[in-house]
Amino acid sequence: MNLVLGALLTALAVGALSAVAGLFLPRDVRPAVVGVGVAVSGASAVVAGAAAMTGQAAALVLPDLLPLAGVLVTVDALGGVFLAVTGGVAVAVGIYGIGYCRQHGLDARGVQAVLPLFVAAMMLVPVAASVGTFLLCWELMALTSLLLVIAEHRSRPAVAQAGRWYAVMTHLGMVAILIGLLVFAAHAVDGSFAALRLAAPGLSPAVAGLVFVATGIGFGSKAGIVPLHAWLPRAHPEAPSNVSALMSAAMVNLGVYGIVRVGFDLLGGARDGAAGWWWLLVLGLGAVSAIYGILQAAIGTNLKRLLGYSTTENMGLVLVGVGAAGMFATSGDVTLAGLAMAAALLHLVNHAAFKTLLFQSAGSVLAATGRRDLDDLGGLRAGMPGTTAAFGLGALAASALPPGAAFVSEWLLLQALIHGLPAAGVSAAIVMPLAVAAVALTAGLAVATFVKAFGIGFLARPRSPQAEHATESPASMLAGMGIAAAACIGLAVLPTLVLPTIGAVAGASVGATDPVQIDGMTIRLVGVAGALSPLMLTIALVVGLVAALAGVRVLATRRAARAARLWDCGAGPLSARMEYTATSFAEPLQRVFDDVVRAEQDVDVTHHDESRYLVQLVEYRRRVPDRIERKLYEPVLAVMAAWGRAGRRLAPGSVHRYLGYGFYALCGLLIVLVVTR
């Protein structure tokens, strides 16, 4: 029993106890006990994950727990990364949930009991070591998350529809993963991951490709990759905010975990050149998801939907890194592959930190104002200074600007892509510049999106009475946000603390040694030329700020500031309706990208009864549909509905007909049996 196993079992045990507590305790202490339990469980998981990342491994076999195969648990370095990330998110969300659930009426027995189970399931997925265990934990995670997503369905009907989409898509993904893993396991001795690893070199390229694509469909859908992303922007706005934070910051990572585990580890996709097209596919889909996700976020005005699309974008960037790592590894350059994988993993960790913070602040705003739409918010700085600061920090991190957290991981990713040009031949010569352009466009649009979200949502003057009367959240919610903010700041200024470990894990997964070296406060790349010091950059910025402030203080002769009216062309005080809204802010972008976005407008003009020349009422409706849903999902659903209608003709109500079906089937089978003897 080493540290890893002990901490993991503690985490699971505390989680189970919290679930039981959530079921039996009275209402007034339920959220507090469950929240603290989730946080302790998360902290324990962080310890387990960190210990696993530094090299300690652990294994556990429980043969009788599941029929036929038993439960196999193995904690290795790769699983440790995801375990630690899940644990960290759980700590922040657990504390946050104490105040949030009480405020929003989510302290019902069902929700409070299922929340720790969801966290526990997410901890078990990265450590499962056989097909049966993995699928069991995956399904547990899907079911518990579904129950949490529909937690508020009594108060809002849109929640039920979102829950249906989520349920169908997550189960279709599960079926795809099931098919892939079962095909794989059929070629191996048994279902354990060790046996699969041994069987992988013996698979034909077609079978290996089939396994990769099938599991890729399921895992990609979970990670929110286009075109299977449709559940993400529907489920996140309707779920309670602490659940959205858990899903976006911890659950979607497990989709990436699946792709890396199956592609690199089990199938050995980094070793032979025939697997090159897999990683090209991953990179392409990642790039498309990144651009499409951030474009929809830039155009959208629902705050939580915007954050959901931003998750698609960030997972797309992570998959660009994973795909690039695979491409480099299959063409022989493992050092560069290690660098690309390290960039992807670091971005995953950064995303978990800032997405948690963003969803927590969005939930805080929702709890205080009841409004989801950015066009109704604004002026929240006065009433909610803590939430405003938290969202601002998260937005800085999300837009990949220094000194934010995601800047370092995007820098690493760009370095990996840039140095890949000589390595992998003509395909790389075409793909790498396009990948860099995609990452760049994503970064630019992300800047625009988060300027919009932060500026319109929190600054200037309130656009609705609810925003005007917003008050700050309770202390537990602020504490949860504080934990996530501390993580963001730590990752931004001192990534040198976590990079060596993450780099080692990344290198090991593609078969290389450490791709980054830490030299004091500078990150140096191994094998290629490149160095960056985020700490020095932050210090230089702070020094520059102080210098500018000092300069002003010294040179400006008059000090006392005077308050004055804003320039209103002399016509009188400006009202809140004259402010720019999120829709108007995004309008130039929407026009530029009109081919992709295709907003739909309806204008209804009602005229007076007396004369057609006098207008009584003009109604304007504008919505931006998800174009991929429109083009891809609706035809598929229409075909299925047509099949269903055709199937009704099979049931005309005649008992004879129904009995006849059985008889004909039996005779047909017997004839086939005779003929094929």
Place this chain on the structure above:
Amino acid sequence: MSEALYGQLLNIAAGALLLTAVLILWRRELASIIDVFALQGLALATLVGLIALQEGSAELAVVAVGVLVLRAGVLPWLLRRALAGAGQTRRETRPLVNVVSSLLAAAALTLLAYAVSQPLVALDPSPATHAIPVGMAVVLIGFFVLVTRRLALSQLVGFLLMDNGITAVGFLTTAGIGVIVELGISLDVLLVVLVLQILKTRIREAFGDTDIDDLRELHD
């Protein structure tokens, strides 16, 4: 008794089984269908009794008596009681498939049953196993009756025919299914008959007749 005599007597019993099945397909009046069914029960009991005699098994002899009582006595009595309360329709006037086609279909099903049962017979060639195809044919003909008759009572008879056939195949293959299993199966069959009888009464009360096809009006 000697092998040859045993074989011949077994063939007669099996033949009687098949003949009664075809007769059920041929006859129109419900009363005569029930009588033929009772005769089939007798043939089945004879079959089991012959096997009991050959094996020298007292258990099988008890089972043979049980089969006689149930399938040639109790079940036809229940069916006649149901018929007595049936009302006007005592003839199957418009079967879905007319009689000539039904008989041709019965012939085809018998051939199918023979073709399908060849591997079973080849496994252990003996006088008993040579009669297995007959049992299969009875099952298929019973299913056919179930599918193509309009009146509920005829369908019930078809179902019971299937069960007779399955029992026959069971005894012929294993030379003894065991009392418990046979008891269980018989109890099942009894219950089915009783339940269907109750249902039939209810349907007749609601719709005045038990023509199944009238139920089509219930579909949306």
Place this chain on the structure above:
Amino acid sequence: MGILLQLLIVVGLSPLLTGMMRQIRARLEGRAGAGIGQPWRDLRKLMRKRPIAPHGTTEVFRIAPLVLVATCLVVAAAAPFVTTASVLDPVADLFAVVALLTLGTVALALAGIDTGTAFGGMGASREATIIALVEPTLLVAIFALSVPVGSTNLGAIVTSTLNDPAQVFSPVSLLAAVALIVVIVAETGRLPVDNPSTHLELTMVHEAMVLEYSGPDLAMVELASSMRLTVFLGLLANLFLPWGIATTGQPLLVAAAVLAFVVKVALLGACLAVGEVFLAKLRLFRVPELLAGSFVLGLLAVGASFFLA
């Protein structure tokens, strides 16, 4: 001490650069012009005014000019303008420098939204669109520059060009240079993307965001925009025409490097000013076409660096 020297030059001489460009435009347009030192006189006047904080704005409005100046100072200190060896070498990465300058623009955009006026929002919205569309070109051009050198470190690129002067005349460099010129025009808000001397609010991009600033805040914003222009032109000059830069710390070499830097930036500024006289401002929705064209040039530069290597 190279850092201090660079800072002094950039802070001290950038308003003079702006003044020189305005003077050139004035003379070409047949006006007398206000003289090269006018921007310094404006700054001095603004510093003497009383600070004004409009109603309803938050700390973001007050901090944005400071952030803008701070980012320009950090880039001016880190980039190789006078010497190639810099203490801030781990910060002198081309991606980092570009991202820092974007941070400044973002701060200003947030300040524009914070005013709550329609003009502020409009300026911020247009600026955000331009930032989003300029990023691909910028990063791909950096990619093209880094391929012959194998690194994005500014010092390394400058040293490599010094050691191999023929590199400048390769198709890669020329294409990348043209792409970067378009990017610099867009980022610094010069014609044809934005007119820095317009008075019509509906044609403003950068000016609309700073409409509410006055006094010392406006002085900082004006200084910062001059510094940005100097920094961008300095980067263009030293990445493509690095001759004259000091590779060691010898005082004579450093003095010569200062002179070379001033001359190069002044020349580039003069060319830009002359070019602006002949150009009209593009409609906002024609700017993406211009940026797409420069993106294609950047992509060709990268392709050329691979296929012609």
